[in-house]
Amino acid sequence: MAATTATAAPVTSSAPAIRLPAVHLILSDAGCQPLIEQYGRTQTTDTARALLADLRARLLAARAEGGAASNEATHAAAGAAIDTGTGTATDIPALLAMLAERLQRSNRSNLRAVFNLTGTVLHTNLGRALLPDSAVQAVAEALRWPMNLEWDIDTGTRGDRDNLVEELLLELTGAEAATIVNNNAAAVLLMLNTLALGREVIVSRGELVEIGGAFRIPDVMTRAGAVLREVGSTNRTHLKDYAEAAGPQTALMMKVHCSNYEITGFTKSVELPELAPLAKSHQIDVAVDLGSGTLVDLEQYGLPHETTVRETIAAGADLVTFSGDKLLGGPQCGIIVGRKDLIVQIKKNPLKRALRVGKLTLAALEPVLALYRAPDLLPERLTTLKLLTRPAAAMRAQAAAIAAPLQAALGASYAVTAEAMTSQIGSGALPVDQLPSFGLVIRANGKASNALGRLEQRLRALPLPVIGRVAHDALWLDLRCLNDEQQEKFVAQLALLEQAGA
Known part of the structure; x- marks a missing residue:
């Protein structure tokens, strides 16, 4: 039996033809001139072409799915007044509004100001320390x-x-010499590469830290060409462990600030005043990575004590590395201070030029x-110290x-309450210490799915994004x-938040 072939009926559509204005009609409109003056003719033209292409594609897709009724929904979503009877865009001002929005969005800086309401003062992902006015003015002058x-x-x-x-x-530190590089990781790398290339560096196992971004002391040592010599155990290291490891191949004994964590319980570590004499008896230099280096005793301001750079030098360190943008409260950089002969060697290393800072940092x-x-x-x-010592009463009044x-x-979907909470310093500084704080706690009323997640997204979508933290079934704004x-x-942009939730 011969096979029969079905013939498809021709597809007919009563949907109108799709006609959009030519690019030159948009560009020649008086309302487009401010856009050309601000963004240039080339960029405005290219963006107008892309806008029209996108609208045409959406209208074609809508017509294929359901004709004029679907077209009408697409027109409404696009925000342009396109006649659903003729398929012609007659409202050029509406298209210009869309064009202006596209140009503004594409020219918006990727690096944007935000509200840091996370409760972490030195937030690595939000740029760490805010500079005081004197530093801001100095940078502006250096730019001009x-x-x-x-x-x-x-x-x-x-x-x-x-x-x-x-x-x-x-x-400020009591050191003999100093040099500056672009961050503290670079300072550690440069120091090790200069003084311990192909030789051993003794470090307690309890100090082989990893901090944000998977920065690990053992990995940095490997990249620097130094040989790691681990001593002791994770929770207990004794002076004799260092003594037994010291030998002809030892270049440095190194202590590392335990950023982001603290080991408690059955523990023992060798402090610098004990280690330095041992190292000198073996003619070995001692290096200390302080991480968040502070230049003053924070206790005088009611904060927990953190070992200062001066205290570290006085206790016998030959070299100290620390950050400029953490507790110090300055720009991102790494600082190395210590004995002059060692600093001279470090500055002669070719890597120093690759890691040096520019005029804005200085x-x-x-x-x-x-x-x-x-x-x-x-x-x-x-600014950093001002934020760290801010009275809880001031935050309570603000809340x-x-x-x-x-x-x-x-609106009624959420409940806002002013409550006490705790802040943290951040960036590995005093990792277990908390600061009494105050702020706003937002909880979702009812059982709407992911209500807090949607609100957190709406806050981030504001012109000045609001960054809080979600914990314990609430959104916390410290x-x-x-x-x-x-x-x-x-407060001024809360009206936009209300509109977005409407």
Whole structure:
């Protein structure tokens, strides 16, 4: 029997033809001229073409799925007044509004200001330390003018960029010399590569730390060309462990600040005042990675004690590495201070040029260091310390002022309460210490699926994104890092939050 072939009926559609205005009609409209002046003709033209192509594709897809009725829904979603009877876009102002929104979005900076309401003051993902006004002004000046970065004005000859801040560092730490690189990991890498290439570095197993971004001391040692010699155990290391490991191949004994964690219970570690004499008896240098290096005793400001760089030098360290953008409260950089002969060697390493800092970092670092000459005024002038010592009463009053407008913006789906909470310093500094704080806690009313997740997303979508933390079935907004100027901006954009939830 011969096979029969079915013939498909021709597809007919009563949907109107799709007609969009030509690009030149949009560009020639008077309403487009401000966009051309702001973004340039080339970018505006390319974006207009892309917009029209997207609209055409959406309209074609809608017509294929359901004709004019589906087209009408697509028109509404697109926000352009396109006549569903003729398929012609007659409302060019609507298209211009879409074009303006696209241009604005594509030109928005990827690096944006946010509200840090996480409760972590030195938040690595949010840029760590905020600079004081004196540093901000110095950076702005360095952006506008040529600077004597490597030029000795007194002699009229080439200078050393480290000299711009070295005198201040020596004054504040008691060290003999100093050098600056782009972060503390670079400082550790450069130090090890210079002084321990192909030789052993003795480190307690309890100090082989990993911090954010999978930065591990053993990995850095390998990349630096040093040979790790582990001693002791995770929880207990004794002086005799260092003594037994010391030998002709030993370049350094190294202590590492235990960032982000603390070992408690049956523990023993060898402190620097005990280790330094042993190292010197074997003619071995001692290096200390302080991580979050502080230049003042934080206890005088009511904060937990953290070993200072000066204390570390005085206890016998030959070299100390630490960050500029953590407890110090300055720009991102790594600082190495210590014996002059060792610093001289480090500065001769070719890697130093690859890891050196530019004029903006030095412009910011110098005024921050200068603030430490007046420690009694530091809580008022150093932004990081100002945030860390902020009174809970100030945050409580702030929470009371914000709670009502936030509740009004969120509506009955959520409950906003002002509550006590705890902040943390962050970035590995004093990892187990908490700071009494105050803020707002948002809980979802009812059992709507992922209500807190949706709210957290809406907060992040605001012009100034709000970054909080979700924990214990609530969204927590810690107000420690929200100053008075930021509070006004926070409240001002709550109307947008209300519209987004409508």
